[in-house]
Amino acid sequence: MPVHDWTKVEAGIYHHMHVAWVPEISKALNGGLLPDGYYALVEQHAGKAIPDVLTLHGSPPPQKPRLSPPPDTGGIAVAEAPPRVRRQETFDPSTLARRRTLAVRHVTGHRLVAILEILSPANKDRPQTIEDFAAKVVSALDLGIHVLVVDLFPPGPNDPQGIHSVIRQQLNLSDEPYDLPPNEPLTLVSYQAGDKIEARMEHLAPGAVLPDMPLFIRPDKYVNVPLESTYKSAYSGMPLFWRNVLEGKTA
Secondary structure, X not given: OEOOOHHHOOHHHHHHHHHHHHHHHHHHHHHHHOOOOEEEEEOOOEOOEOOOEEEEEOOOOOOOHHHOOOOOOOOEEOOOOOOOOOEEEEEOHHHOOOOOOOOOOOOOOOEEXXXXXXXXXXXXXXXXXXXXXXXXXXXXXXXOOEEEEEEOOOOOOOOOOOHHHHHHHHHHOOOOOXXXXXXXXXXXXXXXXXXXXXXXEEEEOOOOEOOOEEEEEEOOEEEEEOHHHHHHHHHOOOOHHHHHHHOOOOO
């Protein structure tokens, strides 16, 4: 199913899609994509942050998470099958500002290994909100937590080169802009924490099909998140009136 132009509808309509999509992703992850010992939870508190999906491992948080990955019980090995994305960048964690605003601990007592974030208009409506979102991603990476970001909205005044540009400025501690493809304004980016932070990006335009994106569970292992199939399942529950608006079927 081609991704829709969500700028055609108000934020509350997209919110309905958002809250339907997140459980579909969690269901797919818990339905066999995550290896033994891992599980996903929806909209759980992690310190001051409330990510859309947490991926956890059923073991206690380590004292030094970035240096102590969870046990290797499965997933796709990066060395054997590198993620299929068109863009990749590497960042040195030693340059990060030590914000540490995101706690590793979780109410379950199990270790947090990854978070998935689907942006909404509210994440980008003011300079402070978008800076806070970027800081949350950077803080997670600093703690060894992998992050997958999905942004189905084009750049605005607070992120003129897209959300990855704002995040990379904090990773690089630099104001160098990101070269966002002009005809592909939507952003999917998977951040792999570790000795080096790897960012793997895909960009697309409304009307394109969402690709699978890697969600890392260890620095050397990932699973592919089926964005297109879960998006399709969530979209099927949208009210017909708004589906007609999004599909250009209204008079």
